[in-house]
Amino acid sequence: MRYVQEFRQAAAVQAWVEAIAQRVTRPWTLMEVCGGQTHSIVRYGLDTLLPEGVTLLHGPGCPVCVTPGSVIDQAIAIAQDPQVIICSFGDMVRVPGERQQSLQQARAAGAQVQIVYSPLDAVAIAAKNPDRQVVFLAVGFETTAPATALAIAQAQQQQLTNFSVLLSHVRVAPAMTQLLADPDCRIQGFLAAGHVCTVAGLAEYPAIANRYHVPIAITGFEPVDILQGIYACLDQLESGRSEVVNCYGRAVQEAGNLAAQQWVERVFAIADQDWRSLGTIPEGGLEFQPEFKSFDAHCRFAITGAIALTSVNDCISGLVLQGQKQPCDCPAFGRTCTPEKPLGAPMVSSEGACAAYYRYRRTQVMN
Ligand code: SF4
Incomplete structure (x- = not known):
């Protein structure tokens, strides 16, 4: 290839x-x-x-890994309404929130949680289900934010009043x-x-x-x-x-993708953002521009940003995400935390460091 x-x-x-x-x-x-x-x-x-x-x-x-557990808790809370369909990327449904519950568990308990490959899929679901509220859980970096922006603009163009976004994009x-x-x-x-x-x-x-x-x-x-x-x-x-x-000249140009940047700037503004385990990072995320605020799931469902931590586990993912510890420094690694039964997001995600160490059988620090 x-x-x-x-x-x-x-x-x-x-x-x-x-x-x-x-x-x-x-x-x-x-x-x-x-x-x-x-x-x-x-x-x-x-x-x-x-x-x-x-x-x-x-x-x-x-x-x-960096999507706050409180956002997952909020998605689960919204999903308790039988009139709601939550749409999410695949990895996200397995990540436990602050309350150690995942969207996958919520689905097993009867909530409507659908895995999508693109935010545009969620818009299509909303168009097909006018009697249901469809909420897209929007996570990811600059790579995924343009597609979320495009989906919101498309929902606006289609005058969909049953589509909203639980926004947690990071920069x-x-x-x-x-x-x-x-x-x-x-x-x-x-x-x-x-x-x-x-x-x-x-x-x-x-x-x-x-x-x-x-x-x-x-x-x-x-x-x-x-x-x-x-x-x-x-x-x-x-x-x-x-x-x-x-060093990635075959894919990256100095100015980046201007069309994608313009979509993001049209729909979102730069804002302070909570990162899981890293706290609030100034200008570390995005918020809705006033014109698109009606698509904010926070407004539509009157949910709050703060949900108290109700359980504690051995996860040191904050230190792992900051490079202060390696996954195998974690006492739970491979013992109480595995991909089948993860305690933290880095063991779930296909981009998580703990999942990488587990998958490739790294049991000790190599450096
Ligand atoms: S091995 Fe599991 S518990 Fe330990 S830091 Fe990674 S995700 Fe958290």
Whole structure:
């Protein structure tokens, strides 16, 4: 397959591994932002190929993992109404909320919960069921927000009054800034998420690189992509530079996808946002523009943002998402927390670090 197989070839991987080994003279710590990158790193054992002292921390770029448990609780509360159909991406239905209940459990108890592959599917369900209220649980980063915006605009055009959105979209760059602002931060360079940059472009990154003196390499998801991003960061660190480098040129243009950005700006505004385990991140999410406020499920169902934590478990996902702990540092990993019976979102999601470690049988810290 073009653009994939050549980025998995052993000879190319070996060449980048050797280039990194020759360039590095001292220990460095990088963070890969995206959970998709984490899965590639763990799947192919890329971190085990790096020189001793070069450490990869796993970042918060897993949309399911950072969706607040209170949002899941709100979706479950809305779903108690028999006139409501909740639509969600597949991974989200298995994630426990603050009350340790999931949408999957709510469905088993009789709630109408449908898995969709696109927000436009939820609009179609609303059009076919005019006597039901259809609520789309909108999660994810800059990659999924344009489709949500498009769905809302389409619902408006179709004059659907039975479609609304429980909004929990998040923005990556503010989360990177928050991590770097922590006085205990160990991150010296970032592998930024290539697919986010495909949509959002690079505009937000130079200020971060300059302010915190960290190189940022826009990085793809295949082994060669990731090693190339690692080399780009380490090369800069070794020479005292902190710039933004696009190592994913086959997909990312500096300006990003302007049409997608325009849809997002038309429907949403940047807002402070709660991230699961990370707290409120300034400008870390989106809110409705006034013109589209009628599609906000919070207005339609009079739900509140705060639902008290009623149960506590051993999950250390907050530390995992901030790169302070590895999944196998968690006492519950593989014991009381498994993909079949997850205690936290990182064990559920296809982009979760705990799921990656479990799937590829990583039982100890490799670095
Ligand atoms: S292994 Fe399970 S309990 Fe531990 S941090 Fe990961 S998701 Fe949470």
